[in-house]
Amino acid sequence: MAISLDDLPIRDDLRGQSPYGAPQKKVPVALNVNENTHPIPEDVARDIVESLAAAVLDVNRYPDREFTPLREALARYIGHGVQADQIWAANGSNEVIQQILQAFGGPGRSVLGFPPTYSMHSIITRGTGTEWLEGRRDAGFDISPDTVRAEIERTDPDIVFLCAPNNPTGTPLELDTIEAAYEASRGIVLVDEAYFEFMPADRPSAVTLLDGRPRLLVSRTMSKAFAFAGARVGYLAADPAVIDALRLVRLPYHLSSLTQAAAVAALRHADEMLAMVDDIKAQRDRIVHELTELGYKPWPTWSNFVLFGGVDDPHAVFEALLARGIIVRDLSIPGHLRVSAGTEAETTAFLNALRDIRLGA
């Protein structure tokens, strides 16, 4: 007889929880998980493969546990005077976040997040036995300094998660809200900057606030702008003491020598890897413009995706797009769907299909 996980002696606090579940379907136009849909340039791919070929000759040995060359490369890439001893990396920023919660969260401790936000924030929180508390946003999904202060005072969390810009809404987050959160809270403030590179070029990163704020952590990822989702590389900038805390909980050698070699090689070509970011931003702005013309209500976005309202039956539109070979994201936000900005051709395919569906064609 088949048993289900409910029959197992699983932790009580995991009973009834759902795993992360973005559908993975092979379709011609996949615009559902905010990947960079541009393939990486061939010369970069060749350099990565050469680095992997060299690394594989040493794969009988454990990798550099401190991944020093990668941390130096990430510090250079981030700039703003950030040093290698302020950098941590792991297999995706999700693993970085899990390590943060292993070190600073856990049973008896709490995280304050601001839904609708990245679903993995609450899933990793609960997975580490940490309590998930929900803060309220202002109208338009904004979080003002006053609101963040009030919500921290109301909930008294051990850790505050801020997503800047926010997924799945695309909403910008101003630095004064981050400063207010830091001043109001007694614990860790994590700013998730997964979409930093898609912000307007003149807008500052939360990294510029790190000086003198040892409880402030800024996470980023190579999965989105860097077109590196399959390689699994995320990273963190914070005070060196925070990095020491993460050393207590990471598994030894958690970043394989192959991952380290691939990431260092990709960072050597940061300019080329990021060359598509401006194209993606242009397609994002085009989506906002054309959806508005179609009568939908796209929200302002600083990321590589657009959340749009005015969808009468999101599930039906999701299925109708899928039938045309296009997958977007249905996040169960009433009247809304989210679409990632793709190449010009993918974006055109999405907009044409949506126009046909809207007109009943």
Ligand SMILES: *Cc1c(COP(=O)(O)O)cnc(C)c1O
């Ligand atoms: C996509 C995304 C990540 C990236 O996670 P990785 O594990 O680095 O692939 C992190 N945070 C947010 C808000 C995201 O949308």
